[in-house]
Amino acid sequence: MKKITMNEMPFPAVTRLCTIYELLSRLEQQGTVAISSGELGTRLGVAAHNIRKDVSRLGIAGNIGSGYEVKKLKGLIAGKFGFGEEKKACVVGLGHLGSAIIQRSIFADGEFRIVAGFDSNINKLETIKTNIDLFPAYQITDVVGRKGIQLAIITVPSSNAQEVADRLVDGGIGGIVNFAPVVVKSKKNNVFVKNMDIAGELRILSALVKTAKSFSA
Amino acid sequence: MKKITMNEMPFPAVTRLCTIYELLSRLEQQGTVAISSGELGTRLGVAAHNIRKDVSRLGIAGNIGSGYEVKKLKGLIAGKFGFGEEKKACVVGLGHLGSAIIQRSIFADGEFRIVAGFDSNINKLETIKTNIDLFPAYQITDVVGRKGIQLAIITVPSSNAQEVADRLVDGGIGGIVNFAPVVVKSKKNNVFVKNMDIAGELRILSALVKTAKSFSA
DNA sequence: TAGATTGTTAATCGATTAACAATC
């Protein structure tokens, strides 16, 4: 008996719908009322049928002949993905990068709020100026559970990243963004991890530059 | 006549080979001489046949019966992707995040070196302590071209990200890592862009958590 | 040799793209 985690939607579709959501938020603020799949596609660099296909997974959303109502489509995506209420996040590792992230404590217009910071160096906790609550790293599991923190950003050295991830998972975290240049895995299989390795991305980019073939056809 | 950029290798394969390269570097330091596709796969969370398939794109690399020689495989990947010589990179935008990145100026054990920082605020350039050369943003194109900088990291506000990207491309940059929460595109089609939007990733993670279905089978 | 492990071909899988009927 194997434990399996599946997604009711393909990963690429989830990603694109999130991008669409972000664009819709901006359009809404600008007062745009309706938009077609073609226009959405142009703005996002995605084919129009791709947009329609993705949107169709949400159930009926558009008006044949006149496109999508911005508010309605945004609401449908929010409903499916549980957007709307502010999500709590935390940062583990308060070096330069972690401090930089904590600085801007509200992300994406109130969608996410950083409510806790952790570091293993207790002296450091006292020197950082912020109105976010800071805790020693050994309290990660406890604080994440108690505060109901759903998302975490890891900016600790590679050597500690996996251990930190395990503690977060024990606390009941839902997703982790990992900046340590090491692939972090989750013990539980319904916890999602996004590894963001800057050096790794630079490496991939330079590999692509090297192997890219440009030609006229 | 359309200008087309293709890659001689599938994107996912390039990405995995870069990850393999990184692992091989660590193995080499530890003194490991040989490793099998199975062991590589286990370490990276990839199927063994996937490893072999990717590696086979480099030409013959392994020893049937006894796996891959660490040094040799690393060398083959390095050769294909042009690794080996140190690549020059720059950071545009010296706020908290940009300063944090510039702080650690050498990435991935000397694979990448940050040789320039840019900011539109000239006063800021004088207050930052670093031995990396700093320049006003209007000199981006010039400096990138003159110093032969191949990679860039953008940490400016969204509103300026595309303009900065255009200047970098004009200077002849090869790849861009963009932290601004906006999808940046390259005018030239042989310039690669990796968008790293923290808030966007948090959003995708929370969408995945919401739509994941865990079950026993 | 026998066991291990590669390189490669073939089969499967899943996502993207194309096409079009439905309909506002």
Next chain:
DNA sequence: TAGATTGTTAATCGATTAACAATC
């Protein structure tokens, strides 16, 4: 109505997975 645009089915494409012959 005529033009526009969706939702959906079918066709295509590309990558992953499986299988195995080759061979060290």
